[in-house]
Amino acid sequence: MAVTLDAFDRKLLAEVQRDAQVPQNELGTRVNLSTAAVNRRLRRLAEDGVIDRYAAIVSPEKVGCPLTIVSMVEVESEQIDLLDSMKRTFEQCPQIQQCYYVAGEWDFVLILTARDMEQYNDLTRQLFFSNNNVKRFKTLVSMSRVKVGLGVPVDIDG
Amino acid sequence: MAVTLDAFDRKLLAEVQRDAQVPQNELGTRVNLSTAAVNRRLRRLAEDGVIDRYAAIVSPEKVGCPLTIVSMVEVESEQIDLLDSMKRTFEQCPQIQQCYYVAGEWDFVLILTARDMEQYNDLTRQLFFSNNNVKRFKTLVSMSRVKVGLGVPVDIDG
DNA sequence: TCTGAAAATGGACCTTT
DNA sequence: AAAGGTCCATTTTCAGA
Numbered sequence: 351m352a353v354t355l356d357a358f359d360r361k362l363l364a365e366v367q368r369d370a371q372v373p374q375n376e377l378g379t380r381v382n383l384s385t386a387a388v389n390r391r392l393r394r395l396a397e398d399g400v401i402d403r404y405a406a407i408v409s410p411e412k413v414g415c416p417l418t419i420v421s422m423v424e425v426e427s428e429q430i431d432l433l434d435s436m437k438r439t440f441e442q443c444p445q446i447q448q449c450y451y452v453a454g455e456w457d458f459v460l461i462l463t464a465r466d467m468e469q470y471n472d473l474t475r476q477l478f479f480s481n482n483n484v485k486r487f488k489t490l491v492s493m494s495r496v497k498v499g500l501g502v503p504v505d506i507d508g
Numbered sequence: 509m510a511v512t513l514d515a516f517d518r519k520l521l522a523e524v525q526r527d528a529q530v531p532q533n534e535l536g537t538r539v540n541l542s543t544a545a546v547n548r549r550l551r552r553l554a555e556d557g558v559i560d561r562y563a564a565i566v567s568p569e570k571v572g573c574p575l576t577i578v579s580m581v582e583v584e585s586e587q588i589d590l591l592d593s594m595k596r597t598f599e600q601c602p603q604i605q606q607c608y609y610v611a612g613e614w615d616f617v618l619i620l621t622a623r624d625m626e627q628y629n630d631l632t633r634q635l636f637f638s639n640n641n642v643k644r645f646k647t648l649v650s651m652s653r654v655k656v657g658l659g660v661p662v663d664i665d666g
Numbered sequence: 667t668c669t670g671a672a673a674a675t676g677g678a679c680c681t682t683t
Numbered sequence: 684a685a686a687g688g689t690c691c692a693t694t695t696t697c698a699g700a
Contacts, residue, residue, distance in 0.1 A: 352572045363571070366564035370528065373695060384667060389697055400570045405563060406524035410660045412558040413521070414510045420608060420617045437654045444661035448619075449654040450578060456648060459578045463660055490610040490617060496595045500658060502568045502621055503602035531674060542688050547676055675694070
């Protein structure tokens with residue numbers, strides 16, 4: 351599953367995770383490689399799925415979603431088809447940025463973004479109260495998004 | 509803080525959040541605008557901070573970070589400088605993808621990525637056990653990353 | 667690694683509302 | 684003024700030698 355990456359690949363990945371807009375010739379001077387080599391490596395990293403995709407990161411506040419909420423959900427039954435159905439529901443909800451199926455005191459952890467508490471209450475009704483398989487859930491309202499990203503460390507370690 | 513967005517802006521934001529690599533002329537045909545208009549709007553969205561940045565999303569598994577963990581932390585004291593110091597520590601840790609300062613039963617929620625459990629244990633020592641201001645913490649190990657993204661809904665609602 | 671063609675970006679300028 | 688469209692220059696990407 352994992353892929354072999356050399357020091358150049360790692361540097362490139364670190365760069366493009368931070369900023370995917372810097373041109374390949376600039377990347378070349380930063381990592382000490384020709385533009386063409388950078389081009390080939392980035393293409394290969396994308397082909398191999400190391401780079402999953404390129405995305406614009408938009409500011410939630412600026413588009414009227416100032417509220418970030420962490421919800422934890424415990425299910426009634428862990429029957430496969432019930433779980434799958436819940437996963438699909440969570441995946442499809444546009445306000446759910448992230449959903450992790452976890453082991454421990456809870457079964458799902460969700461990161462949500464919402465316009466206001468009213469919208470979150472609505473979501474709560476749709477996602478939790480009207481779902482028979484939700485035993486209980488807990489809400490943690492974010493007061494500050496201290497760090498937000500999907501960056502993966504590639505610097506030295508594996 | 510929020511910004512006024514028309515239907516064109518919203519469509520463009522939806523597109524580039526999903527895939528930032530589609531060229532502006534293609535975006536133009538999709539949203540019914542000339543290439544130049546798309547160019548101008550994207551530039552303005554970036555200048556206004558609506559688009560925070562462009563980033564490559566890399567697959568954690570492929571680079572040897574198959575483990576995703578959600579940690580919740582309760583602090584001993586909420587004294588400002590102690591909190592700030594913790595926030596800085598969390599921000600700087602490369603394995604911490606996200607850190608939310610929350611209200612409720614816990615004070616911080618962290619999303620971490622790690623090579624293996626041993627690395628997580630090390631992090632645990634560095635971040636939690638050796639920090640006097642950590643009263644307790646809880647670990648939820650992700651078995652499945654059902655949905656992972658930073659996408660913000662821009663379709664219809666504000 | 668270099669060179670050059672094709673593609674994409676972004677500015678100039680004019681037109682519309 | 685604010686925003687769109689067309690055209691053109693510049694920059695960037697990317698393949699072949």
